[in-house]
Structures are given as C-alpha cells and as structure tokens.
Amino acid sequence: MRNSILLEDHLPILLQTTLFRGLSLAELRMTMECFQPAARAFSKGEIVLLSGYEMRDVGIVLAGQVEAVKNTPDGGSVAITLMEAGSLFGDVLSGSSTKSPVTVIAKTDCQVLFVPYQKILHPCARMHGSHFQLMQNLVCTISDKYFALNRRVDLLILKSLRSKLCAYLLEEAARAGADTFTIPFSRAGLADYLNCERSALSREISRMRDEGLIETYKNSFKLLNKAELTRQYHC
Numbered sequence: 001m002r003n004s005i006l007l008e009d010h011l012p013i014l015l016q017t018t019l020f021r022g023l024s025l026a027e028l029r030m031t032m033e034c035f036q037p038a039a040r041a042f043s044k045g046e047i048v049l050l051s052g053y054e055m056r057d058v059g060i061v062l063a064g065q066v067e068a069v070k071n072t073p074d075g076g077s078v079a080i081t082l083m084e085a086g087s088l089f090g091d092v093l094s095g096s097s098t099k100s101p102v103t104v105i106a107k108t109d110c111q112v113l114f115v116p117y118q119k120i121l122h123p124c125a126r127m128h129g130s131h132f133q134l135m136q137n138l139v140c141t142i143s144d145k146y147f148a149l150n151r152r153v154d155l156l157i158l159k160s161l162r163s164k165l166c167a168y169l170l171e172e173a174a175r176a177g178a179d180t181f182t183i184p185f186s187r188a189g190l191a192d193y194l195n196c197e198r199s200a201l202s203r204e205i206s207r208m209r210d211e212g213l214i215e216t217y218k219n220s221f222k223l224l225n226k227a228e229l230t231r232q233y234h235c
Contacts, residue, residue, distance in 0.1 A: 010039075010062045010113070016086050017060055018141040019115070019134065027130040035119040042066075042106040049104040054097075055090040057114035058138075064110025068102045069192075079192035082107065082184050092142050095121075156195055158233075161204050164194045166233035169214065173223050180222040187219075 011028060014020050020028055039062065042048055048066055049055060059066075061083050068080040068089065080102055083089060093100055094117035120138055123131045151171070158164045168190075172181055183190065187205075191198040208214050213229055215222040223229060 010111075013062055013086050014060065014113075017088060018144070019058065019060065019088055019091070019137050021137055022133050023130055027133075031130065031134070034124050035115055037113050037115040039111060039113045041111050042109070044106055044108050046106045047103060048106055048110075048112060049090070049100055049102075051101060051103040052099050055093045055100050056117055058091045058094055058117055058120065059089045059104070060113040060115065061085050061087045061089075062111040062113050065107035066104050066110055066112065067107045068104050070102050077103075077192075078195055079189060082189060084184070088141060090117075091138060092145060160235075161194070161196050161200060162208075163233050163235060164196070165201075165204055165208065166229045168194065169221055169223060170226065170229055170233060172221070173226070179224075179226065180220070182220045185219060190219075 011025065014028060015023065015025070020031070023031065038057075042064075048059065051071060063085050066083050066087075066089070068083070069077040070080055071077050089104055090100075120134055123135075155164055155167055158167060172183055173179055175181075185193055187202060188198050191201045194201065205214070205216060209216060213223070213225050215224060
C-alpha cells in the first residue's frame with residue numbers, strides 16, 4: 001500500500017486515533033510525509049507481531065481487527081485485548097528494550113500502519129507545534145493503557161465468575177452511557193477476556209438472564225437490575 005493511497009483512504013481513521021488527535025488534516029499529511037510509515041495487509045490468522053521479538057514501531061489498525069494474546073505455560077493462550085480500526089499497539093513496548101510479551105494476530109483480514117517510534121521521539125523542524133502535540137498524545141495514550149490494564153487486573157482478581165461478569169457489564173454500561181450496549185467480544189472472546197471456560201460463561205449468562213438481571217442478543221446486553229448487579233459484584 002503506497003502512502004498516497006493511505007492518505008486518501010485512511011486519513012479519517014488516523015485523525016480519530018489517540019496518537020493523531022488534535023492534528024489538522026494538513027498537519028497529518030505533513031506527518032505522513034515526514035515519518036514515511038509502512039502499511040501492510042494481513043490475512044486472517046496471520047501473525048502481526050510475534051511474542052519474544054522487539055517492536056520498534058507504533059502499530060495502528062487501519063481496517064479489520066487484530067488480537068493480542070499471551071501464551072500460557074500449559075500451551076494455551078489468553079486473549080488480552082481485541083483491537084479494531086483506529087486502535088494502537090506497540091506504543092508502550094517500542095520505547096523499551098523489552099521484547100514483546102504478547103503475540104498480535106490478525107483476527108480478520110486487516111491493514112496495519114507501522115509508524116517508526118524514533119520519528120515520534122525526535123522532533124522535526126518542519127512539523128513544529130504538531131510534533132509537540134504528538135508527544136503529548138503518546139504520553140496520554142500510554143497513561144490510558146496503564147489504567148485500562150489496571151482495570152483488567154481488578155477484574156481478573158475477583159473470585160467468582162458472577163462477580164467478574166457483573167463488574168464487566170457494569171463497566172461497559174458506564175462506558176456506553178446506556179443500559180443497552182454491545183461488547184467487542186464473541187462468547188469465546190469474552191471467556192478468554194474473563195479467563196474462564198466458555199461453557200461456564202454461557203451457563204452463568206443463562207442464569208443471570210433467568211434471574212431477570214440481564215437480557216442478551218448475541219454480543220449485545222441490556223442491564224435490567226443494576227442495583228442487584230452492583231450488589232453481586234461486591235459479594
């Protein structure tokens with residue numbers, strides 16, 4: 001994919017990312033010209049980044065979905081996060097000498113833009129204020145990911161599957177600003193995210209539905225009794 005095609009087809013997505021937030025269209029064009037990022041297409045199931053390797057670019061999903069997974073000692077894997085168009089990865093890792101602890105896989109056919117990390121760190125005289133904005137955006141993005149990871153840890157240390165589900169659904173409702181919302185996971189993906197068996201998750205969701213706590217349709221949920229969900233989350 002050539003950069004000229006990238007600018008025409010994907011500028012709207014790039015302007016919505018946390019990395020380029022606040023830049024004008026002209027500033028983004030100048031950034032692309034200065035940074036000369038590489039764009040690649042990946043087929044479903046193809047490895048975008050392999051665990052144990054260094055990452056020296058910030059990856060931006062332009063189209064499709066990628067998923068970060070971590071291998072477990074028993075040979076399995078746990079889904080860490082699902083990323084869609086506009087999502088970033090490698091922004092924390094690229095500034096470190098640490099090798100990637102996760103493998104990033106193309107969940108669907110996708111396109112990814114790789115922005116050289118060193119280009120972000122070292123100001124270019126042509127970009128002036130826009131580069132300062134980029135640096136601020138990078139720091140904010142890393143900070144947001146830290147707190148997102150902290151929320152995930154808080155979720156995983158809950159003892160029961162019911163409390164994990166209640167906590168997750170309440171948080172997603174708060175994020176959506178509504179009691180009806182769609183989550184970014186299939187049942188299998190949600191089971192991986194909550195680190196539980198898919199069959200156990202399905203049974204728990206069915207029980208919560210029978211108890212009048214929630215309604216579900218595929219990956220959409222409606223919270224019917226938030227007070228009781230909150231009580232069970234804290235049990």
